[in-house]
Amino acid sequence: MSEFGDLRISDTLTVPGWELSEAFVRASGPGGQHVNKVSTAVQLTWSVDASSLPAEIKARFQKLYGPRITNDGRIILESGEHRSQLLNRQAVRERLVAMILKASIQPKRRVKTKPTQGSVRRRIAAKKRRGEIKSLRGSIDRTED
Structure with missing residues (x-):
């Protein structure tokens, strides 16, 4: 494991280096002798719960990436490409x-809209037509003939 410098997210957001830890492991895939003897793949571990990010960004991060977060509140990212x-x-x-930036974007609030008068009229007319069709399905009273 090794510690490294701060991770700058934006002008206002920074993750301190002490919150991040990385481990170097052997990569998989093609590469012959080099890939078999050199630990080039990186596992980055970051504790979301213990981070110094604002609470609303942490909450959005946990909502977005919940399945990828371990039981102890850490996210583990790997790169060996x-x-x-x-x-x-x-x-x-x-x-x-990129993940933290995505979580830092506040979702836009949905603006409620009302249906137009014309669409309400058309819906009511269609319901009346359908009701008329269904009423014609009933048995015919032949006593008046």
């Missing part, structure tokens, strides 16, 4: 930044 440890570190950090 590059042959270089440095590129994998950058890739996994960029992925975490």
Whole structure:
């Protein structure tokens, strides 16, 4: 495990480096001898619950990525797509930044709208037509003939 510098999300948001921890593991896939002997893949672990982010961003993050968060409130991201440890570190950090940025965007509130008078009239007329059709299905009273 190693500690590294602060993770800058935006001008106002920063995750301190002490909140993040990373472990280097052997990557899988093609690469021959290099991939078998060098730990280039990176596992980044971040505790969402213990982070210094504002509460509303933490709540949105947990709502968005709830299934990916472990029972102890941590999110574990892995990157092993590059042959270089440095590129994998950058890739996994960029992925975490993108996730936090997505959680920091406040969703737009839905504006309630009322149906137009014309659409209400058309709906009522269609219901009356349908009711008329259903009333004609009944048995015919032949006593008046």
